[in-house]
Structure formats: C-alpha cells, structure tokens
Amino acid sequence: xxxxxxxxxxxxxxxxxxSKRIFITFDLDWAHDEVISDTINLIAESGVSSTWxxxxxxxxxxxxxKLKDAELGIHPNFYxxxxxxxxxxxxxxxxxxxxxxxxxxxxxxxxxxxxxxxxFYKKGLTHISNSFIPHSSGMKSQPFSIWDSxxxxxxxxxxxxxxxxxxxxxxxxDLLESFHVFNFHPIHIFLxxxxxxxxxxxxxYHQTPERLIxxxxxxxxxxxxxxxxxxxxxxxxxxLPNESIQ
Ligand SMILES: [Zn+2]
Numbered sequence: 001x002x003x004x005x006x007x008x009x010x011x012x013x014x015x016x017x018x019s020k021r022i023f024i025t026f027d028l029d030w031a032h033d034e035v036i037s038d039t040i041n042l043i044a045e046s047g048v049s050s051t052w053x054x055x056x057x058x059x060x061x062x063x064x065x066k067l068k069d070a071e072l073g074i075h076p077n078f079y080x081x082x083x084x085x086x087x088x089x090x091x092x093x094x095x096x097x098x099x100x101x102x103x104x105x106x107x108x109x110x111x112x113x114x115x116x117x118x119x120f121y122k123k124g125l126t127h128i129s130n131s132f133i134p135h136s137s138g139m140k141s142q143p144f145s146i147w148d149s150x151x152x153x154x155x156x157x158x159x160x161x162x163x164x165x166x167x168x169x170x171x172x173x174d175l176l177e178s179f180h181v182f183n184f185h186p187i188h189i190f191l192x193x194x195x196x197x198x199x200x201x202x203x204x205y206h207q208t209p210e211r212l213i214x215x216x217x218x219x220x221x222x223x224x225x226x227x228x229x230x231x232x233x234x235x236x237x238x239x240l241p242n243e244s245i246q
Pocket of ligand 1: 107109
C-alpha cells in the first residue's frame with residue numbers, strides 16, 4: 001500500500017518518510033489564476049497531499065494555504081532572455097518574500113549548480129527537487145542528502161518532458177515500489193496537453209482561460225493522467241487513512 005506526502009516531509013534516513021509514497025508536485029510557471037484554481041480543485045476533491053512551487057504573487061496563494069496538507073515551495077527563474085543568468089540570490093529573496101514559509105525549491109527549467117545549493121541553504125531552504133530521473137530509465141531513485149544536510153529529491157515523471165521523450169506514465173503496480181515524485185504544470189492540466197504543439201499553438205490564450213478551454217484536448221493527455229492517478233490514490237486512501245508523516 002502507498003500514500004501521498006509533501007516534499008518537505010522527506011528525511012532520507014527515515015525510510016517511511018518516502019518509501020512507497022507518492023509526491024504530487026506542481027510548477028506554477030506564472031499561470032493564470034483560473035488555470036491554477038482548476039488544478040487546485042482537482043487536488044481538493046481528491047484529498048491527497050501536494051507540493052506547489054510558486055512563481056509569483058497571486059490571490060490563489062491564499063487558496064493553496066487553505067488546501068488540506070499542501071506545501072508551498074518556490075520556483076525561481078534564474079534566466080532572462082535579455083540578460084542571461086540573473087542574480088540568483090535576488091531571485092530567491094524575491095520569492096521568499098512571497099512565500100516565507102517555503103522549505104522546498106525547484107528551479108524553473110531545473111537550473112542547478114553548487115553555488116545555488118549554498119544560496120538555498122543560506123536562505124533556510126532544505127529540500128531541492130532539481131533532478132529528473134525518468135521512470136522509464138529503470139533506475140530506482142530515492143532522496144539523498146548532500147553537503148549542509150541539503151536533501152535532494154529526484155522526480156521520475158514530468159509532463160512537458162514526457163512530450164519530448166514519449167515517456168510512459170507509471171502504472172499502479174509501479175507505485176507499490178520505491179517512491180515517486182510527479183511534476184505537473186497547471187497549464188498542461190488545464191489544456192490536457194498531449195504534445196508540445198498544442199501548448200505552443202495555445203500561447204495567445206494562456207491568460208484568457210475562457211478562450212483557452214476551447215483548446216483543451218478531448219483524448220488522453222496530462223489532465224486525464226493526473227485524474228487517473230488521483231483516482232488510484234483516492235481508492236488507496238480508503239485503506240490507508242490519514243497516515244501523514246510529521
Ligand atoms: Zn518552471
């Protein structure tokens with residue numbers, strides 16, 4: 001049996017804090033409030049634990065803070081198309097000003113470096129989710145610590161990368177093994193994206209949800225995969241009630 005938990009609850013030396021656990025995470029990527037709310041509603045209905053990597057100030061943060069067993073982390077963008085790499089410390093400070101409670105971080109585009117680890121540590125962050133180890137690689141990943149006791153949390157599936165790699169989605173039988181961190185984006189859940197061209201062609205409507213919804217895919221896509229996963233977890237929760245890790 002397996003249950004859900006939050007990234008900040010992971011302690012590598014305490015196996016039950018991650019083994020046979022599912023971590024559902026979201027990178028907000030400056031999505032429209034209604035697009036983010038759409039994902040929040042799916043998670044609220046399912047009752048699972050979740051981790052949200054925040055990119056900007058928004059009224060939806062209040063909604064997220066009220067969501068049952070939800071963690072707010074930060075999702076800094078260290079790139080600028082005109083200026084190259086941004087001042088990393090300033091970007092982290094900016095987001096911690098919006099989410100002072102954050103303990104977990106995932107960089108936009110998974111940007112990572114030794115120097116960044118030092119900055120994250122200095123700013124009081126404890127968990128870093130910047131390593132993608134595809135489920136399809138067959139490697140059994142698990143969380144681990146590096147210097148300054150910083151905890152690295154690899155994820156095994158990521159929606160936008162799955163389009164590039166034609167990645168299979170872990171099946172229910174896979175979830176019984178090891179641990180799984182899923183990385184979703186609300187825009188791909190809203191669009192039910194199945195390939196990157198749907199996302200690119202819908203760009204003009206990303207900030208107008210009433211038009212964007214017309215672009216939602218009706219077949220099997222990111223939204224249907226998330227709903228399928230949540231249905232599995234809901235069914236499982238009936239056997240494993242409220243076993244959250246403190
Ligand atoms: Zn991002």
